Amino acid sequence: MASFDLAQQPHRRFNPLTGEWLLVSPHRALRPWQGQQEAPDRTQRPTHDPTCYLCPGNTRANGEVNPAYEGTFVFDNDFAALTPDAPAGTLEMGGLLRAEAESGVGRVICFSPRHDLTLPEMSTPEIRRVVDVWAAQFAELGARPDINYVQIFENKGAVMGCSNPHPHGQIWAQRTVPGDPAKETEQQATYFEQHGRTLLSAYLEIELREQTRVVLQNEHWVVLVPFWAAWPFETLVLPRRPVQDVTQLTDAERDAFADAIRRLTIRYDNLFQTSFPYSAGLHQRPTDGQPHPEWHLHMHFFPPLLRSATVRKFMVGYELLANPQRDITPEYAAQQLREQSEVHYKQAEA
Amino acid sequence: MASFDLAQQPHRRFNPLTGEWLLVSPHRALRPWQGQQEAPDRTQRPTHDPTCYLCPGNTRANGEVNPAYEGTFVFDNDFAALTPDAPAGTLEMGGLLRAEAESGVGRVICFSPRHDLTLPEMSTPEIRRVVDVWAAQFAELGARPDINYVQIFENKGAVMGCSNPHPHGQIWAQRTVPGDPAKETEQQATYFEQHGRTLLSAYLEIELREQTRVVLQNEHWVVLVPFWAAWPFETLVLPRRPVQDVTQLTDAERDAFADAIRRLTIRYDNLFQTSFPYSAGLHQRPTDGQPHPEWHLHMHFFPPLLRSATVRKFMVGYELLANPQRDITPEYAAQQLREQSEVHYKQAEA
Ligand SMILES: O=P(O)(O)O[C@H]1O[C@H](CO)[C@@H](O)[C@H](O)[C@H]1O
Ligand SMILES: O=P(O)(O)O[C@H]1O[C@H](CO)[C@@H](O)[C@H](O)[C@H]1O
Numbered sequence A, B: 001m002a003s004f005d006l007a008q009q010p011h012r013r014f015n016p017l018t019g020e021w022l023l024v025s026p027h028r029a030l031r032p033w034q035g036q037q038e039a040p041d042r043t044q045r046p047t048h049d050p051t052c053y054l055c056p057g058n059t060r061a062n063g064e065v066n067p068a069y070e071g072t073f074v075f076d077n078d079f080a081a082l083t084p085d086a087p088a089g090t091l092e093m094g095g096l097l098r099a100e101a102e103s104g105v106g107r108v109i110c111f112s113p114r115h116d117l118t119l120p121e122m123s124t125p126e127i128r129r130v131v132d133v134w135a136a137q138f139a140e141l142g143a144r145p146d147i148n149y150v151q152i153f154e155n156k157g158a159v160m161g162c163s164n165p166h167p168h169g170q171i172w173a174q175r176t177v178p179g180d181p182a183k184e185t186e187q188q189a190t191y192f193e194q195h196g197r198t199l200l201s202a203y204l205e206i207e208l209r210e211q212t213r214v215v216l217q218n219e220h221w222v223v224l225v226p227f228w229a230a231w232p233f234e235t236l237v238l239p240r241r242p243v244q245d246v247t248q249l250t251d252a253e254r255d256a257f258a259d260a261i262r263r264l265t266i267r268y269d270n271l272f273q274t275s276f277p278y279s280a281g282l283h284q285r286p287t288d289g290q291p292h293p294e295w296h297l298h299m300h301f302f303p304p305l306l307r308s309a310t311v312r313k314f315m316v317g318y319e320l321l322a323n324p325q326r327d328i329t330p331e332y333a334a335q336q337l338r339e340q341s342e343v344h345y346k347q348a349e350a
Helices: A124-142 A179-195 A199-210 A251-272 A317-321 A330-338 A345-349 B124-142 B179-195 B199-210 B251-272 B317-321 B330-338 B345-349
Strands: A011-015 A020-024 A073-076 A090-093 A097-101 A104-110 A149-156 A168-174 A214-217 A221-224 A235-239 A278-283 A298-302 B011-015 B020-024 B073-076 B090-093 B097-101 B104-110 B149-156 B168-174 B214-217 B221-224 B235-239 B278-283 B298-302
Touching: A104 A124, A124 A149, A124 A168, A124 A251, A149 B317, A168 B317, A179 A199, A179 A278, A199 A214, A199 A221, A214 A251, A214 A330, A221 A251, A235 A251, A251 A298, A251 A330, A251 A345, A278 B317, A298 B317, A317 B149, A317 B168, A317 B278, A317 B298, B104 B124, B124 B149, B124 B168, B124 B251, B179 B199, B179 B278, B199 B214, B199 B221, B214 B251, B214 B330, B221 B251, B235 B251, B251 B298, B251 B330, B251 B345
Parallel strands: none
Antiparallel strands: A011 A020, A011 B097, A073 A104, A090 A097, A097 B011, A104 A168, A149 A168, A149 A278, A214 A221, A221 A235, A235 A298, A278 A298, B011 B020, B073 B104, B090 B097, B104 B168, B149 B168, B149 B278, B214 B221, B221 B235, B235 B298, B278 B298
């Protein structure tokens, strides 16, 4: 009998952060694709778009006028999924129909006044300003008694449901801890109780020894394709020091965070020579007043592209009914990302 | 303080089948949409396409020739994600990197020789033939000692990653029980132990009393938008009698299953006057040799469209990092589906 070969053979991998499994089918990467193609984003945009509701000085749908901001700009989402004033209440029928009122805050963070930029096209100091906004927002919202979890994220690209190319992210902060952070809290707490250190510290140690899934490093951060990555080019951006949230990062760690984000997103853009779409976001401790020593801050990048600027991975059928499945291995994806230059292709062309 | 209003106010709902929560933001349905638009599928296709690898008599990628089939046709997937011959094996590092070999079978089920049809355009006896194939396949694969779970599903439409419009579904059958059916097994088992009947029997009783989420019924089946639906027009197709798998359905129950599928998918097509995309699939007992009295067979439909043939729901950012979120309520979705005719719009036009 041949030996177990992760690079060739169908197998399952365990995600210790969520406690769930995924199916890996490496041999399947070469099947022909005749399905839907995405439109690659190679548009050249103006630095200021008078019809954009995020550009400085423009008027939004609710009549408010954006200031002439020069760095970042944060405002309450005009169409927030969560609102602070929701009256409390619950519904229960037979233990099977269960609902409860939810309250919270939705905000938009403009990363730059420039309509035509994206994170990989911004400088490290400009990205550092965004990191500082994340920290200030987490501190402000997390201190509120009615907020127990703060989700900071970015949807980039039309294929990720982003309706405006102006560089921006969002915050959804709420009373309860949603499903995924709750699972990660539980898994990390169990590990911390048993081992006296964070799960992701121990994991990072293994990955730094193995090197096969590491994409890039700096003094304070490591970017890797996690062993259990579900999306083709999914990555985890991990601080070497186990901090619970972004406010605890030192000045040097914040600069290094910006550096890691910049270098990763440049590699992403270079991979298929396109403005690489993704959803990305921070996972941090719940702001429920508990100390959460088990929590190790990290950032997930979930990009949908699989083979080119136009062919994506579909999480459908089997994935929606059974569990996530991937074709190319995390090791192969990491190697592809390692091979990219850290000079953005647009600059290399210029 | 105003009272708790599910139709107007942000809230969370619990999914008793998976034990997870979702966020509902009913007030958000009216925000403007300037993002990606899908191409509605209104193509008129030929009854036989010489370039289609699923049509009768055509040659597939691996050189095999399809028979001149007149009803359904099942074959082993030429690019299966699972293969039966995978050697066993495991990998483990520090309890954090965990993988194990997985084996299984992938099959394709052609629903009809007609390239231009879809389930809602087929007759009830033609759909009944598909139900019989599901039963035969479940019986055959489920009996194998190396198969402990059989996932039968259909991806319909380019937006759901379907690369060939010829009406067909798939089977992925494997050694282990994947995540979602494992969760449903656990939740149903807990309920069954406590109450001596299936969770979905008790749930169905509540929904038949409430009526607000019921879409259609016949003697043996009920189609409803579950209280915890995540996708805008998600439905659950539920037999009144708690059977564990499709082989246990009587002749009359199989006819009625075909009738329910036909009437539901016609309503779907009529909703936005388009060939309505979805992923759909059966959830049934694991085939692990246990009796599983807790299991209540059901079929999930997960359609992505939200507002029209071109505007879909994106499960991105918050949904990938926190938990699923929906805008329109399940009650509103059920009402929309109830208002549709059961005569297909193409026939009504003809
Ligand atoms: O098997 P197909 O139709 O080629 O592929 C489609 O269905 C699979 C099972 O849901 C998914 O893993 C693929 O992403 C999707 O494109
Ligand atoms: O808030 P936006 O950008 O309008 O909307 C986008 O992000 C949200 C949060 O991930 C999703 O719920 C929406 O489906 C998506 O289109």
